[in-house]
Amino acid sequence: MPEGHTIRHLATVHEKWFAGKKVKASSPQGRFALYARQIDDQVMTHASAHGKHLFLHFGKPIVHVHLGLYGWFTLTKATQEQPTGTTRLRLQNDEYTSDLVGPTKCELITEEQMHLITAKLGPDPIHEDADVEQAWNNISKSKKSIASLLMNQAAIAGIGNVYRAELLFRAQMDPMMPGNKMSRDEFDEIWCDARALLRIGAVDGVIKTVNPQYLTNEEKAVGGHAQFSYVYKRTGLPCRICNTKIEQSNVDGRKLYWCPECQI
DNA sequence: TGAGTATGTTCAG
């Protein structure tokens, strides 16, 4: 589901499947129908991602997608199956089908509008050339907690509620630490870990944060595509490291999970 | 059948 790793994964798959070829575009649900007609039978040139925003480039027109909380793509080998009535956008060629359901945003924009969107976002750690100094600047000048700042897309783009909880646990950091009280070393550790974890997650679109040595035998048996966490959604369960019960609280209206023993 | 929940964002008050 949608944090930065998912969007990067989706950009990669769409580019691999559709770039350089004519694409059939339709909007079974109807809300994107007018725009779908404009890109129908056009060639997708490439796909790109910044944070949680996906851009599918059809020459000048660009499809801008933000999945929001529960939007998703169903990616399949070319199918004759009818899309569900809620499918906002279907992209298809002879080999592949991409169905988009429930996005917060699906619109046709210009390159200029795309730049306006990305200009409002902080550096995306998954990008090779991401500006770490800009990210440090955004964090270190704020009195807000690091838990709050990591979710702020204008500070750092692409991190969501799962990666936030897991990054803070892995760094053994108090989630309430104000950005302007963090040392550069502490920030660098989180930034580098975010880079690494997002890239690992982007490979197959699954969030992987737990060192296998801390998985139970049952969890190990489940294997590859399963998602496990140190603290996310583990309220009341014992910490994988110290056995203290994981706690849950609310930061900016979102649930935050942490270990009161490890993260001091 | 209906309430609650979900890895998100925006806008009104």
Added chain:
DNA sequence: TGAACCTACTCAT
């Protein structure tokens, strides 16, 4: 700060 929005799924009634 809280509600609204986009959708599907789980669980209680």
